[in-house]
Amino acid sequence: MNEFSKAVAVAFQLVLGLDHQLIEIVSLSLQISVLAVIIAAFIGLPLGAAIALFRFPGRMAIVVFFNAFMGLPPVVVGLITYLLLSRSGTLGTLGLLFTPTAMIIAQVILVTPIIAALTRQLIEDLWIEYEDQLRSLGAGPGRAITALLWDGRFSLTTAILAGFGRASAEVGAVMIVGGNIDHVTRVMTTAIALEVSKGDLALALGLGIVLLTLSVSVNGAAFLINETARRRQS
Amino acid sequence: MVSTSILPLQLDNVSFEVRGVRLIKDMSLSFPAGPRTAIIGPNGAGKSLFLRLCHGLLKPTSGVISWATTEDLNPSDAQAMVFQRPVMLRRSVAANIDYALKLRRIERSERIHRIDQVLGRAGLHRLKSQPARTLSFGEQQKLALARAWALKPQILFLDEPTASLDPAATHAVEEIIDAIHAEGAHIILTTHDLGQARRLSDEVIFLHRGRMLERTPSPEFFTQPRNDLAQAFVRGELLWWNLGKDNRKNKLKQSN
Ligand SMILES: Nc1ncnc2c1ncn2[C@@H]1O[C@H](COP(=O)(O)OP(=O)(O)O)[C@@H](O)[C@H]1O
Ligand SMILES: [Mg+2]
Secondary structure: OOHHHHHHHHHHHHHHOOOHHHHHHHHHHHHHHHHHHHHHHHHHHHHHHHHHHOOOOOHHHHHHHHHHHHOOOHHHHHHHHHHHHOOOOOOHHHOOOOOHHHHHHHHHHHHHHHHHHHHHHHHHHHHHHHHHHHHHHOOOHHHHHHHHHHHOHHHHHHHHHHHHHHHHHOOHHHHHHHOOOOOOOOOHHHHHHHHHHHOOHHHHHHHHHHHHHHHHHHHHHHHHHHHHHHHOOO | OOOOOOOOEEEEEEEEEEOOEEEEEEEEEEEOOOOOEEEEOOOOOOHHHHHHHHHOOOOOOEEEEEEOOOOOOOHHHHEEEEOOOOOOOOOEHHHHHHHHHHHOOOOHHHHHHHHHHHHHHOOOHHHOOOEHHHOOHHHHHHHHHHHHHHOOOOEEEEEOOOOOOOHHHHHHHHHHHHHHHHOOOEEEEEOOOHHHHHHHOOEEEEEEOOEEEEEEEHHHHHHOOOOHHHHHHHHOOOOOHHHOHHHHHHHHHHHO
16 A cells, blocks of 8 residues: 555544544634634624615725635735734734634634625625615615625525535635644644645554545535525525 | 504606616605595506515615604514515514514514414415425415515505415415504505406506506506507507507507
8 A cells, every 4th residue: 555545544544533633623723713704704794784875985995805805815814814913913813823713813814804705795686676675665875785795695595505514624814813723723734735845644644534525515505595595596 | 452553655747667668657646545546557657666666675765655654663663575486584474473573572472373363364374383484385375475564564564465376276365465454554456467456456556667657546546547558458458568668659550
């Protein structure tokens, strides 16, 4: 057996044997990304809807800003967060750098624009369809927001899953603000980068398998949600 | 129940323009409570715009639209409108009506009562828990009427309510409109179905190119419209209608 296939075999052993180190890294990753996405959804959904429904000065600039942030490289987001949290930064006194909290903050910054931008697009389209009817029933943009978010629930879930995909797959931001400290801030992507550079392919591959499974599940879930929505004509 | 009336609805010199193009021109008229009004006219005459102006969905560019002042009733709470294409929320049939009632701050027990009542009357009771978007087009239009009915409006605007329905569904919708009227709601509907205008109206307003050319009690309108364009419209001589003003002049010259 060559070295590569040996590594693959060990990787599967680690995954199937629920290796302690692997579980620790995976669960920290999930905790950070899930929490970040939940926070980002709480900010991004109402924010995106508000931008879609209200006209105010600077609105166009915000739309452009979010669209630009959607494609921002994670390392840049990491850098921005680093500057914010470093000793001399605005939030430096909190001492958050190289903690899981810092990683959550970075991922929130990374994911919120995605959720906000997709929400804006979706709610804007829905409002075109619903405006006359909802205004007639007595709901202006302010009161319509919850109904619109609810009616966009299938597509919005897909948007949130897209955010989760980006958060769990990125390496640049969590590396910079987390520092990849063993047992503290080491997540799947940073661990893979480290193990590969050390030449320890087994753990890297094991984590890669988990990450791949996760990504496939998330995309599968998004697909199923869209299919359900289509079947229900909604 | 409402104790005070927001009618008459009064329009004074109402015009509506989009980017300098006048789409509704100098409309002055009043709608007292009572007679059902059919607004007819060719496509693009401004029928839908007129309804949306009256209902407050559009603001006139000039002129004033006003309702009778009542003590404690907001005019917009006493109106309802049914659109040409029904818009249903992605929730159940009953929940669609419930949503509208909640917006009017009607309390829960009364909401449940009204939902049952209008669904029964509209023949939709067995579809109560079904997602509204899975209903057929005709059923959705009935639901739109039931939802409007549940609001107990003093005035109900209907924009071509049967435009894309088959005869059976059209008949069902017309019966519901009749019932809503019988309960005291003033009806203003647009239609390009002359038979429907005849069946459902007490008076006819004939619109053409954003102008009101005639307003006449229905029996009279359908036997003897005063306006020559209305005459042509009633007789169905409209194939040349949308070709433009110049064409029409030529045609009129030829026929003279
Ligand atoms: N938002 C708008 N912008 C520009 N033109 C419009 C707009 N809405 C309606 N119109 C035009 O106004 C005219 C009247 O429209 P409408 O009221 O829908 O006619 P209809 O009598 O068929 O209901 C049409 O020529 C239409 O193209
Ligand atoms: Mg129309």
